[in-house]
Amino acid sequence: MNALNFKDYKFLVVGAGLFGSVVAERIASEKGDRVLVIERRDHIGGNCSSFIDPTTGIECHKFGTHVFHTDNMDTWEYIRRFMALNNYRHRVLAKYKNAVYHMPINLSTINRFYGTDLDPAAAGEFMANEISKAGISRPQNLEEKAISLVGRPLYEAFIHGYTVKQWGTDPRNLPADIITRLPFRLNYNSEYYDDPIQGVPKEGYEAVFRSLLSHKNITVRLNTDYFDIKKDLPAHLIIIYTGPIDRFLDYKYGALGWRTVDLDVKTIEKEDFQGTAVMNYTEKSVPYTRIHEFRHLHPEKFPTAGATVICREYPKPAYPGDEPYYPVNDANDKKILEKYRSESPKNVHIGGRLGSYRYLDMDDTITEALHFFETSLKSV
Numbered sequence: 390m391n392a393l394n395f396k397d398y399k400f401l402v403v404g405a406g407l408f409g410s411v412v413a414e415r416i417a418s419e420k421g422d423r424v425l426v427i428e429r430r431d432h433i434g435g436n437c438s439s440f441i442d443p444t445t446g447i448e449c450h451k452f453g454t455h456v457f458h459t460d461n462m463d464t465w466e467y468i469r470r471f472m473a474l475n476n477y478r479h480r481v482l483a484k485y486k487n488a489v490y491h492m493p494i495n496l497s498t499i500n501r502f503y504g505t506d507l508d509p510a511a512a513g514e515f516m517a518n519e520i521s522k523a524g525i526s527r528p529q530n531l532e533e534k535a536i537s538l539v540g541r542p543l544y545e546a547f548i549h550g551y552t553v554k555q556w557g558t559d560p561r562n563l564p565a566d567i568i569t570r571l572p573f574r575l576n577y578n579s580e581y582y583d584d585p586i587q588g589v590p591k592e593g594y595e596a597v598f599r600s601l602l603s604h605k606n607i608t609v610r611l612n613t614d615y616f617d618i619k620k621d622l623p624a625h626l627i628i629i630y631t632g633p634i635d636r637f638l639d640y641k642y643g644a645l646g647w648r649t650v651d652l653d654v655k656t657i658e659k660e661d662f663q664g665t666a667v668m669n670y671t672e673k674s675v676p677y678t679r680i681h682e683f684r685h686l687h688p689e690k691f692p693t694a695g696a697t698v699i700c701r702e703y704p705k706p707a708y709p710g711d712e713p714y715y716p717v718n719d720a721n722d723k724k725i726l727e728k729y730r731s732e733s734p735k736n737v738h739i740g741g742r743l744g745s746y747r748y749l750d751m752d753d754t755i756t757e758a759l760h761f762f763e764t765s766l767k768s769v
């Protein structure tokens with residue numbers, strides 16, 4: 390590998406995930422400046438990374454199912470130049486006590502769970518009654534918010550156990566907005582997202598990131614840790630750092646809390662294991678939160694290998710060396726995050742999911758990267 394000649398570049402992007410790759414693309418093609426992208430891991434694409442499983446030919450998502458979805462047409466107009474989506478629309482099922490239900494909770498979930506045959510209006514009245522039994526007027530946390538939306542029995546069956554497994558804490562300790570990521574419906578719409586644009590990249594995420602990073606002004610270096618090279622960096626470089634903010638400042642105020650997941654991937658000698666891409670397991674006694682089956686993300690392809698790839702997801706706290714997924718963001722995290730954010734190192738911009746310590750969907754990450762480029766980089 391050639392030694393890096395930093396003086397050839399005006400910009401250094403640390404991290405080849407979505408935020409870093411979009412920013413690099415903008416710098417290269419809009420500003421015409423040379424940009425070096427370094428990535429600690431051995432692949433581009435961050436946690437969106439996907440690859441073709443050599444045994445089955447199935448496109449597998451390395452860090453669990455990633456479905457692109459958005460209602461932001463400006464963001465879509467930008468990213469569609471690099472990402473052609475297939476026609477997959479995300480639907481999730483939930484297994485609870487050996488029965489399968491629609492998730493998010495909709496009219497089918499309600500009727501199946503209660504053994505009723507309510508129409509939307511009757512279900513509305515029924516749910517209002519269930520919700521009023523709990524008597525929550527101003528929900529203060531995830532549990533209260535969820536019960537104020539679906540009532541206690543549905544909360545206990547579909548939300549409490551799953552949330553405890555995912556976050557490792559009582560839902561009363563969690564912010565209400567986590568649960569408002571999910572819609573609740575009084576009709577039979579079983580789609581997971583309300584967004585009009587949805588799908589999985591036809592050629593996989595690897596191709597999307599290769600395309601984003603393909604400009605001649607961009608150089609990508611994998612297996613390169615910023616902290617190993619930072620002493621060699623010339624003062625003129627403008628740095629866009631997309632790694633964890635606490636790591637950047639050497640954990641001087643303490644480590645921020647993250648959740649990560651262990652993914653147990655298996656090839657099964659069956660054409661179809663579970664009949665859908667994602668099956669949630671909402672009981673606390675089942676140790677995983679969900680099973681992914683990647684072949685279903687590409688309904689346009691018909692694998693004939695007679696085998697399928699599945700992946701069980703086990704959430705856990707992120708320890709050093711783990712890949713952080715979800716910011717815990719408890720009261721202590723908020724306090725120390727404020728301290729980290731109050732520092733603004735010279736010539737360095739900190740952004741992205743890890744840098745901003747936020748639970749960002751892919752489209753929000755792209756939107757933020759585009760906005761950041763326009764407001765902070767375009768004129769420098």
Ligand code: UDP
Nearest residue numbers: 483492547548549551552555567568570669
């Ligand atoms: N959730 C739940 N039961 C489910 C699915 C989700 O209780 O079957 C809750 C859980 O607290 C989770 C939140 O809804 O953290 C948001 O779910 P989402 O699917 O958006 O999480 P992600 O796909 O980002 O892991």
